[in-house]
Amino acid sequence: MPQDYxxxxxxxxDYKYLNGTVALKKINxxxxxxxxxxxxxxxxAGKTTLIRTFNGLIRPTNGNIYINGENIxxxxxxxxxxxxxxxxxxxxxxxxxxxVEEEIKYSLKSLNLSKQxxxxxxxxxxxxxxxxxxxxxxxLNLSGGETKKLAVASIFCRDPDILVFDEPTLGQxxxxxxxxxxxxxxxxxxxxxxxxxxxxxxxAMEYISRTILMADGKIIADGPTKKVITNEFLVKKSALILxxxxxxxxxxxxxxxxxxxxxxxxxxxxxxxxxxxxxKSKIVSGEGN
Amino acid sequence: xxxxxxxxFKFQKKNTFVHNLDPRAxxxxxxxxxxxxxxxxxIIPLFIIFLSLIPMILLGKMIKEWMRSIRGLSFLxxxxxxxxxxxxxxGYAMAMIIRISIMITAFSIFFLTVHPNDxxxxxxxMKVPYPYAFSFSLAFRFVPTIANEAQNIMDAQQSRGxxxxxxxxxxxxxxxFPLLVPLIxxxxxxxxxxxxxxxxxxxxxxxxxxYYYTIKYTFKDWLFTFYLICFxxxxxxxxxxxxxxxxxxxxLAWEMxx
Numbered sequence: 001m002p003q004d005y006x007x008x009x010x011x012x013x014d015y016k017y018l019n020g021t022v023a024l025k026k027i028n029x030x031x032x033x034x035x036x037x038x039x040x041x042x043x044x045a046g047k048t049t050l051i052r053t054f055n056g057l058i059r060p061t062n063g064n065i066y067i068n069g070e071n072i073x074x075x076x077x078x079x080x081x082x083x084x085x086x087x088x089x090x091x092x093x094x095x096x097x098x099x100v101e102e103e104i105k106y107s108l109k110s111l112n113l114s115k116q117x118x119x120x121x122x123x124x125x126x127x128x129x130x131x132x133x134x135x136x137x138x139x140l141n142l143s144g145g146e147t148k149k150l151a152v153a154s155i156f157c158r159d160p161d162i163l164v165f166d167e168p169t170l171g172q173x174x175x176x177x178x179x180x181x182x183x184x185x186x187x188x189x190x191x192x193x194x195x196x197x198x199x200x201x202x203x204a205m206e207y208i209s210r211t212i213l214m215a216d217g218k219i220i221a222d223g224p225t226k227k228v229i230t231n232e233f234l235v236k237k238s239a240l241i242l243x244x245x246x247x248x249x250x251x252x253x254x255x256x257x258x259x260x261x262x263x264x265x266x267x268x269x270x271x272x273x274x275x276x277x278x279x280k281s282k283i284v285s286g287e288g289n
Numbered sequence: 290x291x292x293x294x295x296x297x298f299k300f301q302k303k304n305t306f307v308h309n310l311d312p313r314a315x316x317x318x319x320x321x322x323x324x325x326x327x328x329x330x331x332i333i334p335l336f337i338i339f340l341s342l343i344p345m346i347l348l349g350k351m352i353k354e355w356m357r358s359i360r361g362l363s364f365l366x367x368x369x370x371x372x373x374x375x376x377x378x379x380g381y382a383m384a385m386i387i388r389i390s391i392m393i394t395a396f397s398i399f400f401l402t403v404h405p406n407d408x409x410x411x412x413x414x415m416k417v418p419y420p421y422a423f424s425f426s427l428a429f430r431f432v433p434t435i436a437n438e439a440q441n442i443m444d445a446q447q448s449r450g451x452x453x454x455x456x457x458x459x460x461x462x463x464x465x466f467p468l469l470v471p472l473i474x475x476x477x478x479x480x481x482x483x484x485x486x487x488x489x490x491x492x493x494x495x496x497x498x499x500y501y502y503t504i505k506y507t508f509k510d511w512l513f514t515f516y517l518i519c520f521x522x523x524x525x526x527x528x529x530x531x532x533x534x535x536x537x538x539x540x541l542a543w544e545m546x547x
Contacts, residue, residue: 018357057444077447086448092478093438093445096470106467110450140474154449 005069006030007162007193008054013063015049015217023049025217027063031195033161036188038204038225039197041214042239047197050214051164054195055084067162078110085160089167091151095139100131100150103139107154125157130179145176152183163187164195169203181207201229205243205264213238226264245269299433300404307349311510312403312411314517318345321517322395325524326388332380334527335387341520342394351401358397359390405430410504419498427483435476442471 010029016022023046031037039047052058053065056077065072067083088094097103104122113121126132129149134142139150148171155163169177184194184207198204204211204225211228213221215237221228229235230246242250245264252259257276263269302308307315322342329335346355366386373382403411405426412422443451446467487493 020353052444055448057447078450078452081448081450084448086444088441088445088448090441090445090475092475093442093471094449096467107449110452151445158449 006066007033007035007068009066009069010050010053011064011066013050013053013060013065015046015053015058016061023217024053024060027217027219029212029219029222031193033193034188034191035193036184036207036209037193037195038208038211039195039214040199040201040204040211040229040238040240041220045214045238046217047214048166049217051086051166051195051197054162054164055080055086057086081160082111082158083160084162084164085155085158086164087152087155087166087168089170091144091147094151094154095147098138099136100139100142101126101135103150104154104157107157111158121157125153128156129153145172148172148176149179152180156183162193162195164197166197167199168196169198169200177203199240201240201243204229205245230261230264299400301351301354301401302404303350303402305349305402306509307345307351307398308402309509310402310513311504311506312407313414313504313506314510314513315399315403316411317514317517319395319399321521323392325521326391326395328524328528329388330381330384332384332387334524335384335391338524339387339391339394342391342398345398346394349398349402351398354401355394355397358393362389362393365389400429406502407504410500410502413500414504420493431479434479435472438475439468439472442468442475445471 008029008031010027013024013027014022015024027046027050039050041047049058053060054067056072056075059073067080072080095103097106101122104125105118108118108121123132126135129152131146131150131153134146139147142150148168152165152168168180172180184196187194196204196208198208208225210223211221211225212219213228213234220237221231221234229240229243232242235242241247243264245266248269249259249261249263259269259272263272322338325338326335329338346352366389369385369389370379370382373379373385408429409419409422409426412425413419417425451467452464
């Protein structure tokens with residue numbers, strides 16, 4: 001259950017790039033410990049800019065951000081990266097070491113661990129991410145999915161309280177996505193707060209409980225995912241498409257099948273259709289008699 | 290640290306006198322001003338050359354962009370002040386700052402007002418073979434892209450505890466590896482992708498190619514070229530006539546600054 005005070009508090013935050021583009025306009029947001037949050041919106045809506053403010057990569061032009069009740073204004077990115085781990089879209093922007101093992105060790109370097117602790121942590125994380133077999137391999141020779149895994153592992157090993165993913169499902173196959181989902185579930189169990197930027201509406205619908213919708217640097221909706229991303233007006237404004245289940249729902253209503261609007265999952269839809277067919281067949285057999 | 294200032298060298302489409310000038314005339318402008326700046330080490334002539342650039346900035350409606358390019362290089366300016374003041378004099382440091390500002394401004398005006406395609410066309414008209422001209426314009430076009438990529442790499446590394454500031458020269462060099470290795474690898478990969486994309490669009494299949502757009506040296510370009518020639522002759526004359534600038538000229542300027 002979320003605690004009373006927010007883990008991340010964003011207060012009236014504006015951000016203007018040097019070229020004059022206003023990327024964030026009066027953003028107010030509260031994120032509680034243990035939440036799983038999705039940030040959605042069209043390209044250029046300000047999603048990535050917003051998450052970059054969480055660990056001080058960019059500083060708000062106006063407003064304040066509090067992490068665990070502390071204003072991050074005077075904190076360095078190095079300090080904040082221990083609390084907020086951001087996994088960016090392109091894993092190739094991270095890898096540079098000679099081996100996979102060294103890549104993980106580089107991430108642990110700034111934590112000032114002993115040599116032994118460092119090795120134990122590296123072994124654990126390599127095992128957890130099934131990268132153990134590639135330990136001696138160059139990160140540049142890994143496949144796209146494995147490089148992504150390595151990039152995630154290099155943030156996970158630092159054990160931050162808040163994990164932020166920028167488009168984690170982009171370019172991933174089904175197996176890689178399911179590995180990522182299991183990873184999120186296990187982190188949620190140990191009380192981590194997870195923020196995911198995604199355009200994958202089906203993924204959000206199935207796994208994310210709260211969604212923040214952004215457009216033109218503003219938050220235009222914040223609430224339960226199922227309600228937010230099935231709202232035709234909001235979805236259109238964010239250049240997204242309705243989830244397949246909602247599209248199917250609309251199609252059923254169009255042909256005269258009165259499908260309730262609060263059906264959000266495959267199971268609910270199957271249940272409704274089974275009941276509907278059963279009722280229909282009863283009526284038909286009644287008419288026949 | 291932000292690399293956003295590199296965007297100040299990115300072409301911006303506007304309809305102004307400077308934008309409408311022929312790219313060759315603007316290339317000549319940048320070269321003439323840079324050479325003129327290199328000819329002097331005294332504050333007053335450098336300051337006059339600098340002042341003569343201001344109308345170009347105003348005519349090109351690019352004050353903001355120009356300010357950004359200058360501001361982005363403030364670190365370099367600081368280094369010039371510190372090193373020159375320490376080893377030579379403050380007056381010399383001021384002259385060097387004006388000199389570098391002239392060169393940055395001249396090339397900033399060029400890059401801000403010349404479309405990469407026009408740059409390629411102007412090189413071709415100077416008999417540079419098309420593949421080389423195209424490569425040059427492509428490199429020029431990719432500067433902001435590489436700047437963005439470098440910024441993303443920096444963000445990604447900082448998110449896992451990379452510290453920008455380290456003490457000691459060797460540590461500082463070592464500290465560049467997490468930024469340079471991914472940047473070089475991503476750039477090489479992009480170069481291969483661009484090469485494949487070009488080949489799949491039949492790049493280089495015909496030796497003699499035609500151009501949809503052409504550039505033409507008009508009356509205003511000739512007028513501008515005439516001005517540049519006069520300006521260049523004048524700077525050479527001043528340089529030769531005065532030889533070494535009298536000491537008081539540099540000092541007078543320094544007194545004015547103080």
